[in-house]
Amino acid sequence: MVTIKEVAEKAGVSPSTVSRVISDSPRISEETKERVRKVMKELGYHPNAIARSLVSRTTNTIGIVMPRAADEVFLNPFFPEALRGIAKCTHQEGYCMLITTGNTDEEQLESLKTVVNGGRVDGLILMYSKINDPILKAVKKMHVPFVMIGRPPKKEDLDFVDNDNVEAAFNATEYLIRMGHRRIGLINGSLNLVVSIDRFEGYKRALKKYNIDIDESIITSSEFVQEGGYEGMKKILKSPKPPTAIITTDDLMAFGAIKAAKDMGVKIPQDISIMSFNNIPLSEFATPPLTSVEINAYTLGYEAAKIVIDKLKGRCSETVSKVLKTHIIHRQSIVENR
Structure with a gap:
């Protein structure tokens, strides 16, 4: 096993200098750091993480x-x-x-x-x-x-x-409105999460801008899981006047919502359009491929x-x-x- 002393000898510095290079001390010049690191690589030296943490009082x-x-x-x-x-x-x-x-x-x-x-x-x-x-x-x-x-x-x-989840939900809702949808449901995440609160706010602001009344019968919230989307869609589709479009605030919930719609004989997007959030990798492989807000996770x-x-x-x-x-x-x- 290569020791710190061997690294120091080959690099022409003291062992304490090698230690300072390992801890990236600002007291050591970049030229010296580069020379010592090159020797460490040549010799295959790997600093002992536990010993280093004891000295620096950090764990990295x-x-x-x-x-x-x-x-x-x-x-x-x-x-x-x-x-x-x-x-x-x-x-x-x-x-x-x-x-x-x-x-x-x-x-x-x-x-x-x-x-x-x-x-x-x-x-x-x-x-x-x-x-x-x-x-x-x-x-x-x-x-x-x-x-x-x-x-x-x-x-x-x-x-x-x-x-900006308020803005993102506003834009998603406004897009559906501009596509001719006036009755838009919402399957939201748990309202003890800030992200759900913000997306609900964006949804409401878009409806208000276009003078569309909020209808609680087509709004639900639950955990960000498929079951939440499934149950939310079932509830909304039982409304006396179901929406023509749905926003789900999470793709996983959207997958559940799509399944619920199919189980109830409702075709997507012919009977009801779906917009979602997160754009996870599976979104494009859904049936149909899912329109989703890219949040850059x-x-x-x-x-x-x-x-x-x-x-x-x-x-x-x-x-x-x-x-x-x-x-x-x-x-x-x-x-x-x-």
């Missing part, structure tokens, strides 16, 4: 806080896609990921306290934003850098990356990781609020209503 690990148990979360392709973006950024920056989960808020909080108080992570990424969230309340007291994927619930001065994850790592490395000290643009991916689940 980012904790990922999921909204609920992992086996439930990963049923929705949004999370793997966002995690893929996080993994890309953390790998580039020399960090690892550690996922914390729990079946209840209490289990999640206990898991979070274990990794933070045990010094196992340097920073955190919350993969969601929820109203009256005990996890967020606890994290704010932990004095560890963190960033949220989702707008903070009370417009607090916190680091976050998100879409991969980039949301990447930018969240970049924000927290920039804070950890001292590259940024200001509060960061990054809002990514959305756009509609047009496919065959919508037709004009003339």
